[in-house]
Amino acid sequence: MQIKKTLENPIITTHIAVFLFGFSGLFGKFFSFSPVYIVLGRTFFASIALLIFISFFKKTPIKPASLKDAFSFALQGLLLAFHWVCFFYSIQISTVAVGLLTFSTFPLFVTFLEPLFCEEKLYIKDIILACLILTGTSLVIPSLDFSNNITKGGCIGILAGFTFALLAIVNRENAKKLNPFSIALHQNFFATLFLLIPAFLINSPLPLYSDLPLLAVLGIFCTALAHSLFIKSLANIKAQTVSIITGLEPVWGIILALFFLNEVPNLQTIAGGIIIISASVIAGMKNEKLNKNT
Numbered sequence: 001m002q003i004k005k006t007l008e009n010p011i012i013t014t015h016i017a018v019f020l021f022g023f024s025g026l027f028g029k030f031f032s033f034s035p036v037y038i039v040l041g042r043t044f045f046a047s048i049a050l051l052i053f054i055s056f057f058k059k060t061p062i063k064p065a066s067l068k069d070a071f072s073f074a075l076q077g078l079l080l081a082f083h084w085v086c087f088f089y090s091i092q093i094s095t096v097a098v099g100l101l102t103f104s105t106f107p108l109f110v111t112f113l114e115p116l117f118c119e120e121k122l123y124i125k126d127i128i129l130a131c132l133i134l135t136g137t138s139l140v141i142p143s144l145d146f147s148n149n150i151t152k153g154g155c156i157g158i159l160a161g162f163t164f165a166l167l168a169i170v171n172r173e174n175a176k177k178l179n180p181f182s183i184a185l186h187q188n189f190f191a192t193l194f195l196l197i198p199a200f201l202i203n204s205p206l207p208l209y210s211d212l213p214l215l216a217v218l219g220i221f222c223t224a225l226a227h228s229l230f231i232k233s234l235a236n237i238k239a240q241t242v243s244i245i246t247g248l249e250p251v252w253g254i255i256l257a258l259f260f261l262n263e264v265p266n267l268q269t270i271a272g273g274i275i276i277i278s279a280s281v282i283a284g285m286k287n288e289k290l291n292k293n294t
Helices: 002-007 010-024 035-057 067-093 096-103 106-117 124-140 149-174 180-201 209-234 239-246 249-260 267-286
Strands: none
Touching: 010 209, 010 239, 010 249, 035 067, 035 180, 035 209, 067 096, 067 149, 067 180, 096 124, 096 149, 096 249, 096 267, 106 124, 106 149, 106 267, 124 149, 124 267, 180 209, 249 267
């Protein structure tokens, strides 16, 4: 009874969701096989969990309303798959801190993409925040030597941030007319379908049966459950509060990496991270309608 009461507190559920989002980054190090397989497992188990959840608890249509919606979800699923592959690959070749912090640059891209797609004005304060994020990123990626895995991982993490920004803007429009749980289900389902092709084509060691439980944890708890808790909390607390709590995602990831992987970021990375997270939180307060998908 006490657990149920605790989970009804939107502040607590948001913290749990963000903790799980941060924890998901560690799976890039837990697994040594291709990120294509990691994301395939993640989206597959998330799709199953969301399908069961919607079927039993939510009165919302499971099938897309039209062929146009199905095609749109397919494109979003492709984008989601690419985003997560970049995210985990970034962490695999660098560190959890570098992957999470460079991914957290996504508000920079949202700032400049919104005027193009959402007819919103670009303000001076947005440009200042973008400059702050760039400054923080320059500390996390101190050189442009692409033979350095930190540099390569950081650049791919930025690409993950860019693709997430695109997906977030799309989901902002989706949320105006569609159930968010239905959106998450369809995006994960189509991502699974698209990943089946490269999964058969790439020359990489396959996951073992012993890896399936961890993949299930990633898909069910760090994806389906985390998104469900996060979406539920959005309806009950201020967007500013959500933005501040969401800024803890890379913090949780870095702390967990310290305990589970013994990864200790250097002072320069920490300084860059503080700048990126601070600017991202402020930008997140502005973009209060964006939905979360990492």
